[in-house]
Amino acid sequence: MNLFSPFAMTVYLIIALSLMGLPIGLSMLVSSIMYLFVTGQDMGIAAEQLLQGLNNSYTLLAIPLFILAAEIMNMGSLTDKLLGFCNAIVGRFRGGLGHVNILSSLIFSGMSGSAIADAAGVGRMVISMMTRGGRYTPAYAAAVTAASAVIGPIIPPSIPLVLYGLISDASIGFLFMAGIVPGLILAVVLMAMNAYLARVRNFPVEPPVPLRELPGITFRALPALLMPVVLLGGIYSGVMTPTEAAAVAALYALVISTVLYRSVSLRGAYGALLSSGRSMATIGILISGALVFNYVVTRENIPVTVSQILTAMELTPLSFLLMVNVLLLILGALLEGGTILLVIVPILIPTAKLLGIDMVHFGLVVTVNLMIGLITPPYGLLLFIMGNITGEPLRRIVAETLPFLAVMIGALFFITYVPDAVLWLPRLFGYQG
Amino acid sequence: MSASPSSPPAPRLLRWLQLGANHVLVLMMATMFVSFILQIGFRYISNKPLAWTDEVCVLMWLWGILWGAAFVMSNRDDIRFDVLTSHVPRGVRRALTVVVSAAVVVILLLSLPASWSYVSFMKVEDSAALGIRMDFFFSIYIAFVVAMVVRHAWLGIDALRNRLFDDEPAAEVAKEAA
Amino acid sequence: AAQGKVELIYSDTLVESDPRAAILKDVFAKSLGADFDFKPYFGATLFKQGTEPVAMQRGNLHMANLAAFDVQKQIPAWGIVTTPYMFRDHLHMKKVFDGDVGQELFAMMEKQMGIKVLAVPYIGVRNLGLKPKKKVMVPADLAGIKLRMPPGEAWQFVGTAMGANPTPLAFTEVYTALQTGAIDGQDNPMGAVRSMKFYEVSSQIVKTGHLIANNLFTISLSKWNSLTPAQQKTLQAAADRFAAAVTAQALKDDAEQEVFMKQQGLDVYTPDLAAFRQHVLGVYSKSKFAADWPAGMLDRINKL
Ligand code: NA
Ligand code: NA
Numbered sequence: 001m002n003l004f005s006p007f008a009m010t011v012y013l014i015i016a017l018s019l020m021g022l023p024i025g026l027s028m029l030v031s032s033i034m035y036l037f038v039t040g041q042d043m044g045i046a047a048e049q050l051l052q053g054l055n056n057s058y059t060l061l062a063i064p065l066f067i068l069a070a071e072i073m074n075m076g077s078l079t080d081k082l083l084g085f086c087n088a089i090v091g092r093f094r095g096g097l098g099h100v101n102i103l104s105s106l107i108f109s110g111m112s113g114s115a116i117a118d119a120a121g122v123g124r125m126v127i128s129m130m131t132r133g134g135r136y137t138p139a140y141a142a143a144v145t146a147a148s149a150v151i152g153p154i155i156p157p158s159i160p161l162v163l164y165g166l167i168s169d170a171s172i173g174f175l176f177m178a179g180i181v182p183g184l185i186l187a188v189v190l191m192a193m194n195a196y197l198a199r200v201r202n203f204p205v206e207p208p209v210p211l212r213e214l215p216g217i218t219f220r221a222l223p224a225l226l227m228p229v230v231l232l233g234g235i236y237s238g239v240m241t242p243t244e245a246a247a248v249a250a251l252y253a254l255v256i257s258t259v260l261y262r263s264v265s266l267r268g269a270y271g272a273l274l275s276s277g278r279s280m281a282t283i284g285i286l287i288s289g290a291l292v293f294n295y296v297v298t299r300e301n302i303p304v305t306v307s308q309i310l311t312a313m314e315l316t317p318l319s320f321l322l323m324v325n326v327l328l329l330i331l332g333a334l335l336e337g338g339t340i341l342l343v344i345v346p347i348l349i350p351t352a353k354l355l356g357i358d359m360v361h362f363g364l365v366v367t368v369n370l371m372i373g374l375i376t377p378p379y380g381l382l383l384f385i386m387g388n389i390t391g392e393p394l395r396r397i398v399a400e401t402l403p404f405l406a407v408m409i410g411a412l413f414f415i416t417y418v419p420d421a422v423l424w425l426p427r428l429f430g431y432q433g
Numbered sequence: 434m435s436a437s438p439s440s441p442p443a444p445r446l447l448r449w450l451q452l453g454a455n456h457v458l459v460l461m462m463a464t465m466f467v468s469f470i471l472q473i474g475f476r477y478i479s480n481k482p483l484a485w486t487d488e489v490c491v492l493m494w495l496w497g498i499l500w501g502a503a504f505v506m507s508n509r510d511d512i513r514f515d516v517l518t519s520h521v522p523r524g525v526r527r528a529l530t531v532v533v534s535a536a537v538v539v540i541l542l543l544s545l546p547a548s549w550s551y552v553s554f555m556k557v558e559d560s561a562a563l564g565i566r567m568d569f570f571f572s573i574y575i576a577f578v579v580a581m582v583v584r585h586a587w588l589g590i591d592a593l594r595n596r597l598f599d600d601e602p603a604a605e606v607a608k609e610a611a
Numbered sequence: 612a613a614q615g616k617v618e619l620i621y622s623d624t625l626v627e628s629d630p631r632a633a634i635l636k637d638v639f640a641k642s643l644g645a646d647f648d649f650k651p652y653f654g655a656t657l658f659k660q661g662t663e664p665v666a667m668q669r670g671n672l673h674m675a676n677l678a679a680f681d682v683q684k685q686i687p688a689w690g691i692v693t694t695p696y697m698f699r700d701h702l703h704m705k706k707v708f709d710g711d712v713g714q715e716l717f718a719m720m721e722k723q724m725g726i727k728v729l730a731v732p733y734i735g736v737r738n739l740g741l742k743p744k745k746k747v748m749v750p751a752d753l754a755g756i757k758l759r760m761p762p763g764e765a766w767q768f769v770g771t772a773m774g775a776n777p778t779p780l781a782f783t784e785v786y787t788a789l790q791t792g793a794i795d796g797q798d799n800p801m802g803a804v805r806s807m808k809f810y811e812v813s814s815q816i817v818k819t820g821h822l823i824a825n826n827l828f829t830i831s832l833s834k835w836n837s838l839t840p841a842q843q844k845t846l847q848a849a850a851d852r853f854a855a856a857v858t859a860q861a862l863k864d865d866a867e868q869e870v871f872m873k874q875q876g877l878d879v880y881t882p883d884l885a886a887f888r889q890h891v892l893g894v895y896s897k898s899k900f901a902a903d904w905p906a907g908m909l910d911r912i913n914k915l
Contacts, residue, residue: 020529021518030540042671043544044551051571052662054495061494173787247469277458281501282510298656558684561763
């Protein structure tokens with residue numbers, strides 16, 4: 001490939017502008033406009049691709065609605081009830097609050113589609129529980145929170161899986177099904193690592209919640225615990241599409257919070273709507289930039305070129321997947337997950353298809369990879385958020401995150417090389433693949 | 434953006450405009466949410482799918498993103514790399530901000546006539562369900578581009594005057610909470 | 612573009628693995644010869660489905676495979692050829708587009724949109740694929756059936772006119788929606804039913820044959836006018852050969868896939884077509900769509 005072609009120049013400009021502090025979505029937008037200008041094309045194509053792209057991506061509407069659902073849950077006391085329940089179950093073990101952190105992320109993941117929402121919502125609360133009275137260092141609390149927030153978008157519902165479904169034409173319903181087992185595997189390895197560190201470093205034990213209080217606590221947390229069941233049940237019984245499920249999740253959270261817990265004020269609802277609107281705009285601009293840059297990539301026939309190179313390398317499916325893992329882990333440490341999903345993954349899909357790799361399995365490999373990328377330094381969005389919440393220096397959080405990162409990469413390789421572990425559940429529901 | 438509540442009267446006007454912009458975004462989000470619920474409800478309770486809900490949702494999504502990015506989001510909300518910029522001296526950061534802002538202003542202004550040409554061309558089509566003329570449907574893009582030009586011109590000038598957008602986190606956070 | 616060659620940027624919604632994409636490369640591109648640099652983009656990756664006409668009008672795209680429904684968005688009169696049961700079969704459709712009705716419709720496109728139709732290949736006939744076992748012989752039997760139709764007002768009205776409850780849904784969600792019962796059926800040519808595996812989650816195919824599906828193989832008028840007469844002749848000949856090959860493939864597909872569906876245990880049968888035809892055309896003639904039809908054209912089409 002030519003290092004001085006207009007395409008290469010566009011890539012350099014995106015990198016330069018991003019590194020100089022311009023938001024990534026805007027960097028892609030203005031660089032792509034420059035490409036159109038330099039190649040003598042109509043600069044109105046930028047407007048066309050952005051507007052028609054957003055206008056034709058109905059499934060993306062799940063994104064703001066999942067964020068809204070998470071906002072409402074954080075506003076109502078659904079999250080409190082959930083934490084009480086987790087504490088009653090796993091608080092009694094050594095390093096108990098670490099387990100509470102992971103378990104609550106796992107349950108919360110069944111309601112929210114975004115790791116950022118998980119970390120900023122339930123994560124924020126567990127951190128304050130863990131650091132109260134100096135029982136855990138803020139850095140450790142931040143590390144467990146960041147690591148377990150990764151599970152959020154792997155267990156359905158999931159914003160990245162919705163995006164992947166859009167670019168790969170794999171069924172979003174089956175992708176959601178396929179996320180459950182990998183999500184559980186990640187939770188198990190994180191809990192194992194937390195238990196191990198708890199023994200080595202002698203973490204505290206919480207006073208056990210008396211067993212007779214357990215039914216009451218469970219009962220109060222029941223509406224929150226039932227949410228994943230309601231959503232998945234609704235999708236698989238045909239009452240709603242995955243996109244509509246996002247709206248139902250928000251409605252469910254709203255009804256439970258107002259009727260049962262009476263914890264929603266008009267001002268609170270306004271705040272939740274505004275905050276989810278902001279998040280929608282933030283993610284939307286990133287998607288917009290990717291849509292316009294995608295035109296550049298397509299026009300320059302990059303996917304065809306790359307898949308020709310990959311085909312010429314005569315990779316086996318296994319070595320291709322290994323290459324994808326390494327490539328995405330490296331890119332994930334440098335780039336934002338949504339960008340990779342919208343710009344890089346479409347380049348890999350033709351080759352994956354050619355090699356006979358199942359598109360649902362590939363979707364999970366890619367998604368787990370990208371989510372782990374959220375906690376790999378130097379560019380880990382979750383690490384930044386944790387630094388922001390706890391006020392700890394990034395390097396301390398990174399140091400505490402490394403053991404968790406190691407076991408998660410181990411889990412990733414298991415998911416990659418044992419497709420049956422991912423696919424048996426969708427197959428149980430009629431997936432042919 | 435860097436308006437402090439105590440300095441009338443222009444900043445107060447800005448603050449009102451900001452509040453108004455927030456109200457509009459909230460209204461858009463609420464409309465999207467309610468339309469979705471109506472869509473599911475009508476399909477399964479009355480078995481009569483509504484044709485317009487889809488389009489309202491998409492309209493709110495498109496407008497919500499561009500409206501939000503143009504008039505509601507603060508510079509802090511954006512997803513950006515700060516690996517490099519947080520480690521260089523302030524003078525270098527100011528210079529970088531000026532360069533980047535100038536690039537954004539020039540490129541977006543350069544594309545504005547072509548963007549206008551595309552958006553106004555779309556008058557040849559109407560939206561499928563509500564019959565809204567597509568040039569109106571898409572007009573928010575022009576507002577977005579103009580707002581980005583103004584915002585980055587402002588950021589660049591501020592940087593020349595030794596002010597950077599993340600200088601006053603406390604004031605910004607206090608405003609968010611209000 | 613390669614030195615001295617005519618660059619033709621072409622957009623298609625078909626994925627590259629589709630048999631029709633192979634025909635495009637093997638028949639059309641090869642017939643063009645050395646004068647042209649033909650650049651196809653498949654899977655609607657360059658321009659989204661339905662946005663190609665404007666891209667052509669603005670000079671950003673030279674050629675595309677358009678759906679008549681997308682032309683109808685700018686020229687309501689074109690609605691006459693997106694009306695179910697307007698054509699009796701693919702031969703009737705060919706007669707209409709080859710004759711003076713076709714010339715009139717194409718002239719409208721050239722004048723109002725600046726797009727020239729080179730050929731109209733037949734791509735299969737749309738039938739109903741249903742999950743419920745209920746026998747469907749007349750439109751009344753479709754009452755309460757949730758039928759997936761492509762998004763867009765004109766498409767949705769096809770479902771209404773057939774007597775069903777139309778539901779818009781993305782093409783890629785149809786399999787799951789059929790499986791879970793979110794929808795009761797879809798309407799697609801047999802080839803798509805096979806490739807999208809809808810037959811796995813359906814119990815029957817009702818051969819309503821309501822739409823004789825076609826593609827408009829087009830070029831922007833400005834590009835066409837920039838060609839020499841010799842180049843125009845080459846291009847037109849290549850397009851005609853392409854249309855003939857696609858039509859032959861579609862006819863073969865119609866027959867082969869029907870056998871396949873029966874082997875899969877689906878009930879494949881023909882309903883009371885006269886009843887459907889009369890009902891659907893009756894609904895259309897009273898609709899706002901009929902008001903846009905050019906005066907007298909209906910009779911001219913029927914007489915062919
Ligand atoms: Na989730
Ligand atoms: Na957590």
